[in-house]
Amino acid sequence: MKAILVFICFWFSVSAWANQLESIRVWPSPDNTRIVLDMSSAPAYEYFMLTNPHRLVVDLRQTQSRVKFSTINNNSKLITTVRNSTPPVASSYRLVFELKNSVKPVVFPLSPAGDYGHRLVVDLPYSDSSRAPQQIARKPAPMGQKEVVIAIDAGHGGEDPGAVGPKKNHEKHITLAISRRLADLINKEPGMRAVMTRTGDYYVNLNRRSEIARKGRADLLLSIHADSVANSGPRGASVWVLSSNRANREMAGWLEKQERQSELLGGVGEVISQTDGNPYLTRTFLDLSMDKSRADSYAISEHILSAMGKVVRLHKSKPEHASLAVLKSPDIPSLLIEAGFISNPQEEQLLLTATHQQKVAQAVFNGVKSFYRQNPPSGTMMASQATGKPQKHTVRTGESLSLIATRYGVSVTRLKGHNRLQSDVVRIGQVLDIPGS
Known part of the structure; x- marks a missing residue:
């Protein structure tokens, strides 16, 4: 009888506390x-x-x-304190988040996925622009001096870890590491500049990634990922472009979003704004823009695969087509690069090493540079260099006269003479004329 009473008490206690709050994570x-x-x-x-x-x-x-509230890693500038408080009923648990500013929270549950179980997600959007770091606004560069802008999207991030390897390494960390190395290579190349969709371990909505690229006036969007399958055998890198079926669906969506069509790059937004809402002309211009974007995407992917095949194993030697949200921009050529299979134990270890990450980043950079050297966008520094027109270079942190001369393929003596320099010393922000080759 006593055992039965103990069991009944235990059952009622479990029923009263049907759920457990196991941890709180702040991103x-x-x-x-x-x-x-x-x-x-x-x-x-x-x-x-x-x-x-x-x-x-x-x-x-x-x-x-x-x-234990002391174990919560809170790096948010918005949340000052996380604590509990007296709940309205004894069987509930009350959490209180003390905030610096008023916000409009978005709260929703998530079902189990990957390594995560049930979750309750609270998004606190920043209500003022001063709280969120913004990209530095740049004045439009004069014709012949514009940079080729490459948007680099490090896949996943924050609450979304991406694929998980046999050793429990997360895809999101590998993609960010490779993306940073790629951005560094691009930013060191005269006439090129990188824009990153995320710079830390946080999640960025898939639609937002394309918007960041568009606001950065990107000529190309590269989304970096690491592949995964149930079978641990497959290895190698691959490059993916948008499928025709997804392209057609996106066209229908853009036709409905008339208020957003003016955001499109490459002049197509301005042209569409002059069609007086004619749906047939709008469809024609959107189709032309998407066709060019997809054609460029495929051509660039071939250059990247050619460069990657020289230094890393390829899983697919030709570009693959897929219906992926991050590739859907009708105005920006967009590629998804699978750096390798994190599900393969050997490749997981490779993807974690700085040497292999640098190999992948260098190969992607070489492929992109190869394409734009052969097909420089009009009005860019690369186009001026291709036609032998005069170029200008603004000295950046860490650059020396000899380094600048090497990059442009001219001698230090000729660079000094062309700019009437009395010494080898250059200042940050100093503008140098680059003599033709």
């Missing part, structure tokens, strides 16, 4: 702060905002907590 990004509550089962919740001071209150019904 700050340039656009928002994401809070993730890891739960043992699907959460039942309510939330509301308070002022004076600003607070977000989350009530988790039928829940108890295992969280």
